[in-house]
Amino acid sequence: MRPSDVQRLTVAECVDRYGEMVRAKTSTGALAPASAEVYARDVVTFAALAGAERVLDDLTGSAVMTAQPVRARACCNT
Known part of the structure; x- marks a missing residue:
């Protein structure tokens, strides 16, 4: 159960x-x-890939994992 004072x-x-x-x-x-x-x-790259206006706690593990390979490819191709 999540504490009631969590900041979204x-x-x-x-x-x-x-x-x-x-x-x-x-x-x-x-x-x-x-x-x-x-x-x-x-972290700015992650925000762009994950969606800056999304609530961080609402990101699923799958959404984070999907962003990671893209970020890694972007880093390696610069």
């Missing part, structure tokens, strides 16, 4: 929060700027 966030909102965390870690030196750039790029 869209993929875009989660990407924004993740970006804030990555920037914070980069500013403290806990994360290298080059790594932060790769992480940010990957």
Whole structure:
């Protein structure tokens, strides 16, 4: 059973929060700027493939797995 206080966030909102965390870690030196750039790029790509306006908790495992091979091919062909 899911707790009653769960926030139903869209993929875009989660990407924004993740970006804030990555920037914070980069500013403290806990994360290298080059790594932060790769992480940010990957999460933006995931949002585009998964659907930025979809609620993250509503994504099925199948939907996530479907996006992964496409993302991997996109990364390798650049």
